[in-house]
Amino acid sequence: MIIESILILLAPLAGGLIYGLERVVRARMQNRQGPPILQPFYDMYKLIEKRSSIVHPMHIVLALLHFITVWAVVALIIFGVNFLYVIFLHLLATMFLVLAGFSVKSVYSHIGSNRELLAMLAYEPIFILIATGFYLLNDSYAISLIRSDDAQIISMFLLFLAFLLTIPLKLKKSPFDGCEAHQEIVGGVEIEYSGVYFEILYMAKWLEYVFVYLLLLLFAGNNVVLGSILTIGVFLVVNLVDNSTSRVNMPDTIKIIMGFGLTLSVLNILGLVYV
Amino acid sequence: MSPFLFAILVLFLGVKTRNLLVLFFITSLSFTSLYLFFQNTIYELTLSHEVHIFLYIIDFGLLLYFLYEGIKHKSSLVYFLAFTQLILYTAVIYIAPHIENVDFLSDELSRMMYLVVNIVGGAIVVYALEYIESEEFTRLKKNFFIAMLVFFLGVMNAIVTTNNIEIFFLLFELTTLCSYILIRYRGDDIAVKNSLRALWMNQVGGVAILLALVFSITAYNTVYFSELLKVIDENFLIPVVFLVIAAYVKGAAFPFHNWLLGAMVAPTPVSAILHSATMVKIAPFLILKLSVVFTPALSVMISLFATFVFVGASVMALNRDFFKEVLGLSTIALLSLIIALAALPNEEAKYAAMILLVFHAISKALLFLQAGILEKNHHLKYISDIDTLTDKAPRTLFFIIIGFASLTLPPFGAFISKFLAIEALTQALQQNPLYIFTLLGVIIGSVFLVILYFKIITKLLTKEAFKYTKKENLAFKYKLSSNILFILLLIGIFLISGLDMFEILIPLTLIFIAPFLFKLLSFKNAPRVNEYNCGEKGEFEVGVFNYSLSSNIVQNMMYVAIVMIASHLFFGGVL
Numbered sequence: 118m119i120i121e122s123i124l125i126l127l128a129p130l131a132g133g134l135i136y137g138l139e140r141v142v143r144a145r146m147q148n149r150q151g152p153p154i155l156q157p158f159y160d161m162y163k164l165i166e167k168r169s170s171i172v173h174p175m176h177i178v179l180a181l182l183h184f185i186t187v188w189a190v191v192a193l194i195i196f197g198v199n200f201l202y203v204i205f206l207h208l209l210a211t212m213f214l215v216l217a218g219f220s221v222k223s224v225y226s227h228i229g230s231n232r233e234l235l236a237m238l239a240y241e242p243i244f245i246l247i248a249t250g251f252y253l254l255n256d257s258y259a260i261s262l263i264r265s266d267d268a269q270i271i272s273m274f275l276l277f278l279a280f281l282l283t284i285p286l287k288l289k290k291s292p293f294d295g296c297e298a299h300q301e302i303v304g305g306v307e308i309e310y311s312g313v314y315f316e317i318l319y320m321a322k323w324l325e326y327v328f329v330y331l332l333l334l335l336f337a338g339n340n341v342v343l344g345s346i347l348t349i350g351v352f353l354v355v356n357l358v359d360n361s362t363s364r365v366n367m368p369d370t371i372k373i374i375m376g377f378g379l380t381l382s383v384l385n386i387l388g389l390v391y392v
Numbered sequence: 393m394s395p396f397l398f399a400i401l402v403l404f405l406g407v408k409t410r411n412l413l414v415l416f417f418i419t420s421l422s423f424t425s426l427y428l429f430f431q432n433t434i435y436e437l438t439l440s441h442e443v444h445i446f447l448y449i450i451d452f453g454l455l456l457y458f459l460y461e462g463i464k465h466k467s468s469l470v471y472f473l474a475f476t477q478l479i480l481y482t483a484v485i486y487i488a489p490h491i492e493n494v495d496f497l498s499d500e501l502s503r504m505m506y507l508v509v510n511i512v513g514g515a516i517v518v519y520a521l522e523y524i525e526s527e528e529f530t531r532l533k534k535n536f537f538i539a540m541l542v543f544f545l546g547v548m549n550a551i552v553t554t555n556n557i558e559i560f561f562l563l564f565e566l567t568t569l570c571s572y573i574l575i576r577y578r579g580d581d582i583a584v585k586n587s588l589r590a591l592w593m594n595q596v597g598g599v600a601i602l603l604a605l606v607f608s609i610t611a612y613n614t615v616y617f618s619e620l621l622k623v624i625d626e627n628f629l630i631p632v633v634f635l636v637i638a639a640y641v642k643g644a645a646f647p648f649h650n651w652l653l654g655a656m657v658a659p660t661p662v663s664a665i666l667h668s669a670t671m672v673k674i675a676p677f678l679i680l681k682l683s684v685v686f687t688p689a690l691s692v693m694i695s696l697f698a699t700f701v702f703v704g705a706s707v708m709a710l711n712r713d714f715f716k717e718v719l720g721l722s723t724i725a726l727l728s729l730i731i732a733l734a735a736l737p738n739e740e741a742k743y744a745a746m747i748l749l750v751f752h753a754i755s756k757a758l759l760f761l762q763a764g765i766l767e768k769n770h771h772l773k774y775i776s777d778i779d780t781l782t783d784k785a786p787r788t789l790f791f792i793i794i795g796f797a798s799l800t801l802p803p804f805g806a807f808i809s810k811f812l813a814i815e816a817l818t819q820a821l822q823q824n825p826l827y828i829f830t831l832l833g834v835i836i837g838s839v840f841l842v843i844l845y846f847k848i849i850t851k852l853l854t855k856e857a858f859k860y861t862k863k864e865n866l867a868f869k870y871k872l873s874s875n876i877l878f879i880l881l882l883i884g885i886f887l888i889s890g891l892d893m894f895e896i897l898i899p900l901t902l903i904f905i906a907p908f909l910f911k912l913l914s915f916k917n918a919p920r921v922n923e924y925n926c927g928e929k930g931e932f933e934v935g936v937f938n939y940s941l942s943s944n945i946v947q948n949m950m951y952v953a954i955v956m957i958a959s960h961l962f963f964g965g966v967l
Contacts, residue, residue: 219851234847
């Protein structure tokens with residue numbers, strides 16, 4: 118209980134570290150020096166000192182709710198509750214973000230929110246099917262049970278591949294980074310936030326990293342070695358792909374993820390039932 | 393039975409007495425249904441032979457009235473179907489066996505339906521009291537409207553109780569009559585046109601019930617549900633299949649969906665009552681009642697068809713602009729979802745279907761009431777016209793958001809239902825691989841619905857910089873009815889099992905803390921700025937995105953639906 122609570126409190130920091138590490142790794146892949154690992158935290162300091170202007174309070178409150186909900190999601194995963202429930206709670210978190218984006222009358226913010234909604238169309242079914250897959254194996258959705266069980270990555274390999282497809286979308290990495298595409302729509306939902314209020318959204322993004330990697334760890338079950346290999350491996354692969362691909366537009370993103378991801382998931386589930 | 397007498401009484405009263413009386417009546421009705429719900433006794437009632445004869449006469453009168461309407465409005469379909477029903481009905485009476493059995497039977501399912509019909513329906517009637525006063529009709533016509541609504545509730549109460557398929561047919565036709573009269577209430581061309589369409593489509597359901605009766609009598613020699621479900625042979629489910637088809641008609645499944653969409657021309661309380669508490673709820677009720685005898689093949693067929701409608705209607709709703717039409721299509725979608733769940737073989741799925749039935753009624757009623765308020769107070773009908781509601785009507789906006797959220801997000805009842813449904817479907821999957829399509833349909837359809845609802849909410853929510861919220865004034869009865877439904881939604885969460893307490897409380901606090909935070913945190917110190925627009929000066933209007941389906945696809949979907957319904961007969965009878 119105490120260990121879990123500490124983990125939950127540290128979750129945003131861990132997210133920040135992953136984010137910092139990612140920038141270093143990406144830079145090294147491009148033969149650059151890159152910023153220090155702690156750069157996200159320096160950024161945080163800088164943001165707090167900046168003059169923070171707002172459009173209207175509701176906009177800020179919704180971002181705050183988004184942040185709290187994502188944190189709650191991470192906390193519940195660490196506590197090991199119902200997987201399916203966690204996915205739906207994460208949906209609630211995403212909805213707060215979407216509402217925040219739409220609550221201001223700004224073109225870029227609206228496009229960002231819109232794409233966020235579309236992205237949800239692509240990854241949500243896959244997440245639910247992953248939960249279904251675990252249910253078929255364990256007769257329960259309890260995350261604690263999944264974690265104490267043996268690694269299921271072999272029997273859920275296709276679902277794992279489908280999950281890999283959704284990671285760039287979730288973490289806004291190329292080729293599926295249409296949601297906030299900086300050069301194109303100036304950051305989407307993020308655009309109307311500034312200073313300390315942007316910090317809220319920034320930290321929520323770190324928590325999304327923690328969320329995704331925690332889900333990834335579920336595929337490793339109780340196998341710590343496999344878990345570390347998976348985390349490092351996926352981390353490197355995602356960044357490599359991010360560096361080496363160009364952005365796919367939103368309709369194609371959805372077609373690719375829904376087409377491949379859903380087919381893989383369905384095949385895997387049928388396999389789990391009948392093989 | 394008392395709603396019938398009461399309806400007649402309401403007709404001749406002044407406004408104040410009428411309002412008081414209706415309020416009193418609705419309250420007592422609600423409490424009675426609550427009382428019945430918590431009492432686990434089964435009530436039975438057998439009607440005497442004379443009453444049966446009397447009911448026959450009413451039914452003939454009703455069918456003759458339909459025939460007359462068909463001739464009067466030169467609608468050959470109405471005319472033809474009424475005529476077919478007359479012949480079939482005569483045949484049924486002629487061949488019906490005279491075995492006495494219980495005519496009315498209130499079991500667990502009907503007690504649950506009482507709650508939905510009386511409490512949700514009651515709240516809508518209260519709302520209608522206020523709504524109808526703002527229309528320009530004569531006193532008698534206004535009272536007639538209220539009387540019709542109350543009468544409708546009465547018919548619904550009877551239809552969920554009856555055990556006799558003949559009486560079921562009569563009541564089925566009576567709901568058709570009610571909806572016909574209410575839809576054409578405004579009396580203009582489009583209302584008449586849509587009401588006639590509703591009439592003929594619902595008569596298809598009537599024909600289906602009569603065919604079910606004919607087969608039930610010839611094959612099993614009974615006109616009673618309880619008897620039929622007991623003796624029915626797995627190899628000859630034709631009567632059940634016809635009843636299922638009748639349910640599809642009432643539930644406005646494809647290709648019968650147009651009548652429900654056409655019903656929007658009526659005053660908003662009518663849409664509200666049709667979509668939530670009455671009429672369409674006959675469909676899932678009937679499926680739940682019949683599901684005990686479904687064979688695996690028929691069960692798969694029904695759930696596949698219903699899932700197909702679920703996804704189809706959700707996608708179709710994405711390109712509609714008329715607020716009530718969007719709500720209508722989402723009703724069709726969710727009803728099909730309930731049907732799909734009700735037809736599944738396992739108990740959890742049936743439980744999920746019942747929860748969804750109740751909560752869909754509450755949420756939809758709440759949403760339609762808000763749609764009515766938008767129309768009456770703000771003259772807004774189309775989503776693309778509704779802009780920056782935050783400034784004008786924060787309260788209505790809040791209820792709309794809650795209404796939509798309660799259909800998709802944790803911790804509300806509809807969510808719990810979907811949650812249980814996914815689990816139940818995973819279990820069903822182990823019995824039959826075809827359920828993977830149902831599972832996939834449920835997941836994808838739900839996501840489409842989320843997108844649909846939030847696309848609407850976001851359109852309403854957009855708030856400009858430097859504009860401040862005004863207080864919204866609402867009539868007392870509007871507030872009362874919305875608040876009742878809202879409280880029902882909240883209480884309901886705690887009454888159903890499915891989630892742990894803390895799993896409920898986390899999202900609940902998150903959602904309800906929001907409006908308070910909006911009020912509390914004003915960020916006085918933060919400087920306000922305008923939106924960033926890349927330095928462009930141009931104004932921009934908030935738009936909504938549409939995903940349109942070509943009419944070709946819609947057409948094909950209808951054909952698929954017809955083929956699927958036809959194949960029900962094949963699965964029910966021959967296999």
